[in-house]
Amino acid sequence: MPTYEYICLDCQNKFDVRATFEEKEKGLKPECPNCHSKKTAQVFGGFMVMGGSKSGGFSPRSGFMPGCGPTAGPGCC
Template structure:
């Protein structure tokens, strides 16, 4: 999930049938009600949400710029999962 300005969050999805990746803009309420979008390429309802990168805003940052989380200490650049 990521944000674009002050609008609703954008969720990343992938189609299980054709592999197409796509984004869906939806409110938290829509997401909580079981948002299940169809693939824009093949119209399959067999889609799944893809977890994208996470940005962490640290309170001590003087310029207010979000920095990538350094939670994973492996240095692989793959986040916590790899």
């Protein structure tokens, strides 16, 4: 089972989440184990990608994310 690294946007706590690919595809919304916030984002080797919500906060014009196509939207990966 792959492990995904997430960061809490409330307390900046980083934590690992284990989920099957299927669970990930459906949209994983892990809860911060530190403050139980649901405002979490996946970390990709230093880049943060919003986990499927449109709450924003990161540049929508960065255009290219590792592992995603240039037109990839939220939740693509």
